Amino acid sequence: MHHLRLLEYGSCDYQEMIKLRDEILRKPLGLHFTEKYLQQEINDVLIGCFETDEENSRIIGCCVLSPIDDELIQLRQMAVREDLQRSGIGREILEFAEKESLKNNFMTLMMHARYTAVPFYERNGYHILGDEFLEVGIPHYEMRKQLR
Numbered sequence: 001m002h003h004l005r006l007l008e009y010g011s012c013d014y015q016e017m018i019k020l021r022d023e024i025l026r027k028p029l030g031l032h033f034t035e036k037y038l039q040q041e042i043n044d045v046l047i048g049c050f051e052t053d054e055e056n057s058r059i060i061g062c063c064v065l066s067p068i069d070d071e072l073i074q075l076r077q078m079a080v081r082e083d084l085q086r087s088g089i090g091r092e093i094l095e096f097a098e099k100e101s102l103k104n105n106f107m108t109l110m111m112h113a114r115y116t117a118v119p120f121y122e123r124n125g126y127h128i129l130g131d132e133f134l135e136v137g138i139p140h141y142e143m144r145k146q147l148r
């Protein structure tokens with residue numbers, strides 16, 4: 001069983017989220033998070049997907065939403081535990097993020113998508129805007145979807 005929920009900045013859940021992000025998004029690139037980078041997330045929307053049984057609750061996926069202006073919000077740090085990728089969890093997280101963005105009156109959701117993740121976002125209604133660029137040393141594309 002799994003469920004999605006909002007996380008509190010600095011909580012134990014948040015620490016678990018950082019571990020997952022580090023494992024999936026940073027370590028493979030030989031990078032790590034700095035304290036300063038994480039401090040900027042204090043006002044972001046933090047989303048986690050948790051696998052639950054009678055005793056434990058473990059994070060299996062996550063993303064972060066950072067408002068850009070009154071209408072535009074950016075999805076960042078989207079990650080699903082490696083052994084569970086391609087089983088629909090990413091889509092559930094993205095749909096949850098879209099609902100949260102709508103609740104907070106944002107019109108458009110955007111992201112800097114790694115080129116390897118572009119097909120995933122395309123399957124979920126996002127389109128590429130502009131040219132390829134480098135971020136954390138790998139090719140990315142800006143992608144967007146109009147939420148309403």
Ligand SMILES: CC(C)(COP(=O)(O)OP(=O)(O)OC[C@H]1O[C@@H](n2cnc3c(N)ncnc32)[C@H](O)[C@@H]1OP(=O)(O)O)[C@@H](O)C(=O)NCCC(=O)NCCS
Binds near residue numbers: 078085086114116117
């Ligand atoms: C990218 C990622 C978040 C997607 O989550 P996921 O749980 O694996 O994706 P889902 O199983 O929900 O896939 C949803 C749809 O996208 C498709 N899809 C997912 N990843 C894909 C890929 N790499 N290439 C082509 N299609 C893909 C799935 O086939 C599925 O299509 P369907 O509509 O036919 O069922 C996850 O694979 C991941 O964490 N990857 C490593 C980190 C990363 O790249 N993060 C994104 C940074 S921008």
